[in-house]
Amino acid sequence: MTWEIVLRVALVAVAFLTLPLLVGQTEHKVMAHMQARLGPMYAGAFHGWAQLIADGVKFAQKEDLTPREADGPVFRLAPAVALLPYLLVLLVIPLGPGDLVGQPLDVGLFFVLAIVGVGVVAVLMAAWASANKYALIGGLRAAAQLLGYELPFVLAAASVAMAAGSLSLPQIVASWRPWWLLWQLPAMLVFFVAGLAEIRRPPFDMPIADSELVFGYLTEYTGLRFAFFLLAEYVGIVVISALTAALFLGGWHGPWADSVGWLWMLLKTALVAFVVIWLRVAWPRLREDQLQRLCWLILVPVALAQLILTAAVRVALQ
Amino acid sequence: MTLLDVALAVAGLLAVAGGVAVVSTKQLVRAGLWLVVALGAVAVEFLLLGAEFAAWVQVLIYVGAVVVLLLFAVMLTRAPIGPSPDLDRPLLPALLVGAAAGLGLAGLFAAAFGRLTVPAPGAGTAQKLGTAIFDDWVLPFEVLSVLLLAALVGAIVLSRRESTR
Amino acid sequence: MSIPGAGLGKGLAVTLKTLVSPSITQQYPDVAPELPPRSRGVIALREENCTVCMLCSRECPDWCIYIDSHKEEVVVPGAARPRQRNVLDRFDIDFSLCMYCGICIEVCPFDALYWSPEFEYAEYDIRDLLHDKDRLGEWMATVPPPPPHDPNGEPSKEETAVAKRAGTA
């Protein structure tokens, strides 16, 4: 029993360390090819597969700088706080039918939503402790953005939870039916868009807008701590993709599902992650007012309408 | 003392330590961050007491929203890095009232429940909670939503600038 | 009337199309680049053609061509007196100054200067970019043959001149 838990946690840790690298490498290559480039080609000999490992080595060798005016302990703690929530979230995302999940949790969905929200604290810590005006502006932007988008994020997730009649992620996936793709389509779009904003990916990268804020709340970070933030961003992609796949795309459902369910789940996650990367290449960054407008005037109403629709269909089906 | 008791005591100590730091630190933003620690420890207590749903609501609303709003306000009102001067009123009255309230309550609780042990609660109460809210407490729930709406409108009205009229 | 969000879709379509079409990156050090014809890599010198007329040096906008010469007397058998001839001592081009305008090549009346596509002559020291006539002569080997004459174009002046002389003679 204890061994089983240790094994599960170890497997999740492995996923935590490998999947983001996979996403990062895919981003390198996909972005490059979408811009008619080749991307990294040399590290690791074959199409630059080891580029991110080389990057990690480079980051580890860099000097660990803390600005003189910074609030040292807070500054140094922020990357860990940024990384931890996503690690915890990965624990409860189901990979396949039955027992194929890090830790089955009765209120798993709620756990995920709560924990993802903690990431804001890390951003504010990093922003304020850097003692840098660009960092502070970036942090305030991030806080406004994350607080705003948390609402449609939670509402969209609530819709699917209502449809499934459960807060447990494996339960939700188990009761998923293909026609939900249509029924929950608005919720899926809202969830995905709000999720993108939650992990501050383009086109929602206003907080780190490099053309105006240098690098936002990451401006003062170097070396391993910066790498931690980057890792957090890529784990964020994995988490948001996996959640979208599990909640709205049916997780492990698919042909020959029971034996290769985990493969379907990974495939769907990879597909959503690809879309995340694709949007970064294709779309320009939203302006701050457009960002808030999109959230409050489009996403929140759509999410609320979807909630009503979900409730109506649920009642009609009973 | 069972293992659960020890866990409860550790989380409690953490919460109290966080609370002490919140009310004693000279650095505004650090007070907010210590509040995260205290609230997180309380959430852990909730978990250990079997109130799983309440624990995650605590994390979602308190840590994810309330503390962030507080930090936001601290930063908007230009908190400096490092200690701020002139944060505190005279010590004695506050200490007297605070100690009286805290220690008095503690004494009361200790006297009333000091030797009591109860079976450890089971986990997973989301369903029961939902039933209770929507069966027994519908009216308070609705009143609460009206209150939230009023607070929302009030906050917006308060934070509007006059010149935007 | 445009559909809202059409631009977003278009952006996605363009990037996806670029993703599946081959990329245009050239793996330069590993794979030799395909240079377009008439690439302006470096200026090569055919020393025998140079008459030290100094036109190139004078026309050079940034004066990066240095020419020294001396006169020699050549005794031509049967002539009344020895002829004078210019002998090139030095012909240097400073490629740290050269802006690759090609005017020297255009003005040379005796076809002594040519464009070569050779471009790998970077140096660690800027002073090493001053190349003498031997080095410039080596690059003659890399000068591509002139492009074939346009079959529909007018015949060249030399050809018409030769034809006319042959006809009248």
Place this chain on the structure above:
Amino acid sequence: MIRPVIPLLTAALLFGLGTYGVLRRRNAVLVLMSVELMLNAVNLVLVTGDVLRPKVTGQVFTLFVIVLAAAEVGVGLALVLRLFRLRRDINLDQVPLDEEPEPDPAPAPVLDEEPTR
């Protein structure tokens, strides 16, 4: 088996700390934080109450209190920001309770300006 006295003692101490903070602190945001501590102490008592009896009423009220806290913080921070905009300061001892506040200087002051008072 657990001893409910442990979370109850924690709650009592947290409440005392909150009271102390409310009375001791001069900064409005810090006072709000202390109020949050007190609310949390109450929540902890409510949740512990559920362990003693086989009902979930305490947790229901905990949820209500949390929602209330969110509303309170929203309005409270709006007030604090308003105060800051008027006075460039959120020191509670400086708030004049017996005089009409000056109207918001229009156009609204840029954050970098000196106090316009």
